[in-house]
Amino acid sequence: MKRFLLPLVGFALLVVVLVVGLRHAPEKGIIVSPLLGKAAPGFTLPDLMDGKQSVSSQSLQHQWYVFNVWGTWCAACREEHSALLAIKALHQVPIIGMDWKDEDSAALAWLSELGNPYDRVATDRDGLAAIDWGVYGAPETFLVNDAGIVLHKHVGAMSLDVWQQEFVPLLPKTAATPTGAGS
Amino acid sequence: MKTAVVAGALCTLLLGFANAWAVDNTPDLPDARLQQRYEGLIHELRCVQCQNEAIADSTVNLAADLRLRVHDLILAGKSDDEIRDYMVARYGDFILLRPRMTARTAWLWAAPGLLLLGGAFVAVSVLRRRSQLPIEDDPRD
Numbered sequence: 012m013k014r015f016l017l018p019l020v021g022f023a024l025l026v027v028v029l030v031v032g033l034r035h036a037p038e039k040g041i042i043v044s045p046l047l048g049k050a051a052p053g054f055t056l057p058d059l060m061d062g063k064q065s066v067s068s069q070s071l072q073h074q075w076y077v078f079n080v081w082g083t084w085c086a087a088c089r090e091e092h093s094a095l096l097a098i099k100a101l102h103q104v105p106i107i108g109m110d111w112k113d114e115d116s117a118a119l120a121w122l123s124e125l126g127n128p129y130d131r132v133a134t135d136r137d138g139l140a141a142i143d144w145g146v147y148g149a150p151e152t153f154l155v156n157d158a159g160i161v162l163h164k165h166v167g168a169m170s171l172d173v174w175q176q177e178f179v180p181l182l183p184k185t186a187a188t189p190t191g192a193g194s
Numbered sequence: 195m196k197t198a199v200v201a202g203a204l205c206t207l208l209l210g211f212a213n214a215w216a217v218d219n220t221p222d223l224p225d226a227r228l229q230q231r232y233e234g235l236i237h238e239l240r241c242v243q244c245q246n247e248a249i250a251d252s253t254v255n256l257a258a259d260l261r262l263r264v265h266d267l268i269l270a271g272k273s274d275d276e277i278r279d280y281m282v283a284r285y286g287d288f289i290l291l292r293p294r295m296t297a298r299t300a301w302l303w304a305a306p307g308l309l310l311l312g313g314a315f316v317a318v319s320v321l322r323r324r325s326q327l328p329i330e331d332d333p334r335d
């Protein structure tokens with residue numbers, strides 16, 4: 012009886028390792044951002060609506076915001092667009108867009124065709140700001156709090172479900188109730 | 195004579211194509227030593243978008259951006275370690291194709307040695323037990 016004990020324990024350990032591996036398999040493609048819990052990267056980028064203006068991390072200080080990285084060349088961005096519009100309609104947190112490696116004219120046409128969910132849109136033509144945010148595939152959506160700390164990152168298309176499950180619980184109570192929209 | 199000329203022309207043409215197909219379009223660095231560091235770094239940074247290639251071998255846009263970033267950081271006088279830190283701060287340890295020795299990755303490095311030790315322990319204890327079995331035990335019955 013005793014001689015089976017050791018192999019059995021070994022087998023049980025192997026099963027545990029494999030089950031944990033299988034459970035995590037769907038998340039394997041997702042890189043956990045080292046930015047979580049740290050200060051959001053500083054940036055100053057041209058404003059899509061008016062190239063003479065800029066959108067900067069400084070102008071977003073002391074407020075909560077959602078930072079959504081998108082591009083007109085990105086299929087999943089089209090897929091998530093209606094969800095972003097619906098989130099905007101909740102008036103919980105302003106959404107700042109960053110148009111990543113894109114043509115301004117294409118981006119403007121996209122927003123006038125599909126609607127504009129963004130409070131401001133920054134344009135990252137050379138992709139440098141995207142590297143600072145650790146972006147590796149659009150769309151990516153971050154949540155930044157009023158102390159400038161990155162609280163959450165979602166990789167892939169946003170949906171109302173993702174918003175309710177992953178973002179809303181992190182919001183302060185005042186913002187989570189639909190009328191408390193910050194400026 | 196004529197065939198040699200044609201063959202030569204074809205070779206030049208093919209070499210030209212090979213150049214056009216090269217993945218890396220980042221401008222060369224001004225000095226061979228810097229260029230060598232650049233080549234080294236782009237081979238040890240993972241293309242985070244495609245995940246199983248180095249940025250040196252990837253045609254993805256982001257890989258080109260990261261190569262340019264490495265190029266510019268070398269030009270700005272950053273050391274290899276500073277450039278690795280820069281990438282890890284943004285993309286995490288995952289971007290290094292050769293994982294670093296840290297508290298979190300220590301078990302990765304230790305695992306082969308530990309497994310080998312475990313195997314050796316099992317082998318030795320089995321052999322010991324066998325050698326202690328009474329000899330009459332086997333052939334006659």
